[in-house]
């Protein structure tokens with residue numbers, strides 16, 4: 001039997017030991033793992049390789065955003081770690097996204113390449129503050145279309161925008177959605193949120209979930225509850 005867990009746990013820890021301790025307690029059949037900027041800056045590629053060697057699918061969430069040559073080379077370096085997904089910011093533009101896609105096409109065990117559209121911590125007002133005078137939903141649509149045209153494998157967006165993305169990008173184009181908050185949990189800095197059940201019903205492929213799991217008094221129980229909610233919503 002092949003397993004395709006929908007949850008990607010964001011290992012936003014300050015030290016490798018905390019990430020490894022979490023990984024030692026969970027089974028790769030029931031969640032994927034994400035290494036982001038905090039953990040990668042603290043623990044580096046060695047930690048990523050350790051998680052890959054424990055048979056987890058690892059999303060290396062470094063959101064590259066730079067000139068095309070630099071991003072292409074960074075993606076190639078990420079591919080060498082054996083990760084499952086790498087990402088770039090779609091707002092880096094079509095030349096940058098195409099350069100990244102082309103560089104990865106030459107890699108052995110090519111990871112999936114996805115583009116961040118609009119951060120789930122941003123709402124329409126915050127977009128306006130950075131000079132983008134449209135709604136988050138329209139900006140996501142625009143950037144997701146661009147990512148698809150550039151040959152990327154999918155996008156990061158909030159689950160709220162998945163139905164819009166699905167109007168022009170059917171599977172296997174991936175929708176990876178942070179901003180997931182189980183009912184009653186703290187929202188924190190996220191703005192465009194959905195519950196796990198709502199996200200899968202909206203058609204999200206993978207749900208990125210950090211604090212509602214890692215900061216729970218019993219992280220394993222929190223993960224199990226979320227997996228149950230997803231299973232019920234899919235049945």
Ligand SMILES: O=c1ccn([C@@H]2O[C@H](COP(=O)(O)O)[C@@H](O)[C@H]2O)c(=O)[nH]1
Pocket residue numbers: 010012036116118119120121156157178179180188190208209210211212
């Ligand atoms: O638009 C985005 C892109 C990435 N993230 C990352 O996902 C997790 C979410 O963690 P929570 O604790 O569940 O809020 C975090 O690592 C972010 O860097 C995102 O939230 N939004």
